[in-house]
Amino acid sequence: xxxxxxxxxxxxxxxxxxxxxxxxxxxxxxxxxxxxxxxxxxxxxxxxxxxxxxxxxxxxxxxxxxxxxxxxxxxxxxxxxxxxxxxxxxxxxxxxxxxxxxxxxxx
Amino acid sequence: xxxxxxxxxxxxxxxxxxxxxxxxxxxxxxxxxxxxxxxxxxxxxxxxxxxxxxxxxxxxxxxxxxxxxxxxxxxxxxxxxxxxxxxxxxxxxxxxxxxxxxxxxxxxxxxxxxxxxxxxxx
Numbered sequence: 647x648x649x650x651x652x653x654x655x656x657x658x659x660x661x662x663x664x665x666x667x668x669x670x671x672x673x674x675x676x677x678x679x680x681x682x683x684x685x686x687x688x689x690x691x692x693x694x695x696x697x698x699x700x701x702x703x704x705x706x707x708x709x710x711x712x713x714x715x716x717x718x719x720x721x722x723x724x725x726x727x728x729x730x731x732x733x734x735x736x737x738x739x740x741x742x743x744x745x746x747x748x749x750x751x752x753x
Numbered sequence: 754x755x756x757x758x759x760x761x762x763x764x765x766x767x768x769x770x771x772x773x774x775x776x777x778x779x780x781x782x783x784x785x786x787x788x789x790x791x792x793x794x795x796x797x798x799x800x801x802x803x804x805x806x807x808x809x810x811x812x813x814x815x816x817x818x819x820x821x822x823x824x825x826x827x828x829x830x831x832x833x834x835x836x837x838x839x840x841x842x843x844x845x846x847x848x849x850x851x852x853x854x855x856x857x858x859x860x861x862x863x864x865x866x867x868x869x870x871x872x873x874x875x
Contacts, residue, residue: 677859678859678860680859680861680862682862688867688868689849689865689866689867689868690800690849690862690865691865692861692862692863695857695859695861695863696857696859696861699859701863733800735800735861735862737853737859737860737861740813741802741815741816742802742853742860743802744799744800744801744802746799747799747800
């Protein structure tokens with residue numbers, strides 16, 4: 647199985663901050679890397695697919711980049727609605743897997 | 754995007770079978786470019802891909818669950834289902850049905866159900 651490791655596991659930040667979350671894969675996964683946001687008691691929501699494509703309706707302050715085994719999700723200016731847990735997911739291997747999550751909290 | 758809604762018992766006894774159904778609206782389970790998928794979220798393993806059935810009826814199951822899992826589709830009712838046999842406490846968690854878009858070539862989950870909490874306990 648392809649393992650995804652996110653860093654950091656948790657992060658405290660303030661409204662207006664620029665935040666970057668990293669996802670590292672145990673082997674190269676080409677462009678098959680996607681990002682989701684999850685709020686307590688809710689299902690995950692797709693933010694970015696195929697490394698850098700913004701899902702319809704997602705604010706442009708979210709962006710993704712990377713290639714091979716290292717990928718990043720960046721929020722350019724944190725808004726109150728962005729405090730949540732973020733997950734990366736790969737769809738390169740036959741078994742799709744998720745990272746362990748990064749919890750973004752208000753400082 | 755389709756809308757998805759899970760239904761089924763919230764409490765299952767150990768060694769019994771967990772059964773959930775996902776109703777699909779805003780689209781058809783026979784339409785192309787979707788894998789109809791089950792994902793669970795447990796305290797022990799986080800988000801875990803269980804398996805899927807495609808619009809053509811082909812299935813894929815996680816190797817760790819393959820011996821206990823069946824995903825099926827009912828085209829007349831426009832829903833798909835999950836059966837997980839011989840459950841233990843480790844199977845307790847929130848079960849999501851989801852649509853995984855493969856038509857784009859990127860294989861991402863673009864719609865999720867609201868989640869069904871299933872507790873395994875006697």
